[in-house]
Amino acid sequence: MRGMRYIRKHIGTRELACFCVVDFLFCLSSMGIALLLSALLDAATATVAVGDVSPMVRLALASCLYALVLGALSLASDVLRALIVRDAMVNIREGAARGMIAGASCGHVCDSAEQLTVLGQNMDVLENDCITGSLGILESVFKIAIGCIMLVLINPLVALISLAGMALPTLVPQLFGKRLSCQQQQVVEDAKSYNGHVRDTAQGGEVIRSFHVEQHELDKLSGMIGRYQRHKANLNMTMACARSLASVVGIAMQFCIMGMTGVFAIWGYVTIGSIVAVTQLSGSVISPATELSDKISKLKSTYPILDRLDKLSDVPSDTPGARQEIAVCEPRRSIELDDVSFSYGDTGPAEGRLSNAPTTLRDRSKHFDIGKKYAIVGKSGCGKSTLLGLLGGSLRPSSGHVLVDGRAGCVPDAAWVHQNVFLFDDTLRENIVLGGTFTDKQIGSALRLAGLGEVVAALPDGLDTPVGEGGGRLSGGERQRVAIARALLYGKTTLLVDEATSALDKETATRVEDTLLALDGVTLIAVTHQLDAEHAVRYDEVLEMKDGRLAAM
Structure with a gap:
């Protein structure tokens, strides 16, 4: 995945490995809640039958301890995520700035509006949808994998149906990927044009006043603003369509899984506690799969920004007419x-x-x-x-x-x-x-x-x-x-x-x-x-x- 490669390029392997271990343990613990709920429900059923509450008390105490461990792992995961995003963005911004300065010092031409766009607002998109999004994709994969394994332990047939349900939402980005990339490219171009005209308007104030062309410049700027916001809205609407479709597919599959589990309970293949566990786990599998679809769509939309950033960071050493590293x-x-x-x-x-x-x-x-x-x-x-x-x-x-x-x-x-x-x-x-x-x-x-x-x-x-x-x-x-x-x-x-x-x-x-x-x-x-x-x-x-x-x- 390109997003993870980009993270690995800009932070240490040890830091990323530490996050993966902690986040995996957090996902394992959060998915384990389903098994704990199943055990509690089965213990409650047994208590009603035999009248012994001691197993129920022990499970309740274990649940409290479990909640504390889960909270600690959640905090550790969030802290490590924040540190990774911080370090990655520092290195990415510094690399882009270094490339800009190196390019300027060796005569490599780069439009200042493009630099402002890449080093400014595009960095926020990169941080949210590429770096943070890639870590979110990794967490979703952990949850899906752990959830499927637990479903197999409960009932292999239910696990198979859940895997099918998980696969459908993840296919949604393939339907919108190319369109999202093209729309993001257009937004980047619009932002560059807008920044360039704002720069020219600020620096060319004397010319504008001298020739009384304020309205003309305002009309041009208004046109650029309208076009930029229109294309940005189109991008957001396409993302919304992808997200909605993935959500509909995910919810439909969750209903199917619950229906099948109910049939299995009637036939005596699973217990009442297992029904609760399947309910919890199926939601914990389908929901991350739906989120995964959205995150992958957003990640793919950042590829044009990554291409521009790579171009800015990698100043060619063989540009004819430009100063070489001598x-x-x-x-x-x-x-x-x-x-x-x-x-x-x-x-x-x-x-x-x-x-x-x-x-x-x-x-x-x-x-x-x-x-x-x-x-x-x-x-x-x-x-x-x-x-x-x-x-x-x-x-x-x-x-x-x-x-x-x-x-x-x-x-x-x-x-x-x-x-x-x-x-x-x-x-x-x-x-x-x-x-x-x-x-x-x-x-x-x-x-x-x-x-x-x-x-x-x-x-x-x-x-x-x-x-x-x-x-x-x-x-x-x-x-x-x-x-x-x-x-x-x-x-x-x-x-x-x-x-x-x-x-x-x-x-x-x-x-x-x-x-x-x-x-x-x-x-x-x-x-x-x-x-x-x-x-x-x-x-x-x-x-x-x-x-x-x-x-x-």
Whole structure:
């Protein structure tokens, strides 16, 4: 069963085995109530006949003790179940998050709305219908097996009829399995679309207001909500149909079993106590079989979610154009392009590019000395950012090699400074140290070199001031300086700057560029679509990217 395999994958075997033993003992004890009731009824019949109440008293005392043991086993089973669900979901969520982060770090594209859907609401479905449901299926199987064995001890023919009655409800999921899977897939797709549009609406508020398209966006969102809820209702109705059909079949079979047992009692094949035991056991067999049908239906409906989760967790290592698991090393002498070519056509449509895209970089060789400052100029779309991706290791050459100190098979330990610097919704300090342990002196030095000293001094809580979502409390130039401070604090000696100042005003852009050029011992490779003469002379070399080739200006 896929659900149990998934549980075993994410928790220890010992923990699962312990639950199985305790739950089996609990099921055995709960099913044994039927035999105890049968014994009590037969003892009561004998007491009426002979007038000796001592057997009845002993059974009553034993019943009280039995109830205590049953309660203890029930508690132990529930506690172990809760621990298994907790540990499994922790590992599943961490695995998915690890896959998401690994995919992002190696350039593997994954839609953020899909990630939110899988890591958010789908996790609740997975916990209830897959993990908890699989453990419930295991318990139902225990009850059915134990009940059938006890029925055999009472009367083999009754047991045979009960087995037939049990089998019919469990066949119901086969009638609805494919439909449930398709409907769950549709619900997942709807949730992804809805989350994606909510994300776009939240981030695109300025565009919506500027062009007065509030009603249009509301209509789109309302349509998505209606479609999502409609498909979710269809899924719930299909589950309800499966559950109702299984319940009808189960109840009908229970009536049949009771009728047959009554006939056997008239014929003298079973005692009055056995009738009570069969009544109890048949309900304890048919009812779990009916529940089993419902749980299996719900489990099968989670398979599309499991497929998406596996896809998110298992980042392919052979994705063309994406960074491989290779060594990251600190450049000591040089970074070099060795006859490198690259085309987004090699990455395929999954990377968001046309499969027939032209070659972006052609047979390029270039030597970058450590400690020098390089500027690469070119028009938008000429391949400048692609070049940085190759140098930084986030893209893999279609042919040729990127060498670090003359060695292939490794990427430079570089830091990026982008046009849109990403800041976490946290304090300024946390956005700079990123969880690392640094002294105040180290942080202060990085702030000073990055030109952030006055900015921090002006903030109400200094470094402990929250920067807001996306760093909204800081200006564009200040966010660029945060990126520089991060790199300096972590000792990065190679900076890859991608159009970092293109969206800033001239004065702020000049200050940021002055800060970058003043960094001693740092290799700077900056790409831009324009470079003023004042800064051009301060670079050790200015290159032009044109038609996929680099040339000195």
